[in-house]
Amino acid sequence: MQLEGAGGRARVYKTGIFGTLRHIIRTEGLRGLYRGIVPEYYKVVPSVGIVFMTYEKLKQVLSTIPD
Numbered sequence: 001m002q003l004e005g006a007g008g009r010a011r012v013y014k015t016g017i018f019g020t021l022r023h024i025i026r027t028e029g030l031r032g033l034y035r036g037i038v039p040e041y042y043k044v045v046p047s048v049g050i051v052f053m054t055y056e057k058l059k060q061v062l063s064t065i066p067d
Helices: 016-028 030-034 037-063
Strands: none
Touching: 016 030
């Protein structure tokens, strides 16, 4: 399933990354670049915490195994 914009219509920018950034800043302001960052943090922060916890625990477990 693809992500769609508001109203079921996907936004397609054909001007490259700089043209897209310029369009977003013109239409939505500088805040438009950061829209949706808080929900992204809600997703990323717990997963990164789980990765670090798993890494540290495995490092601890594997370091106690005798050669």
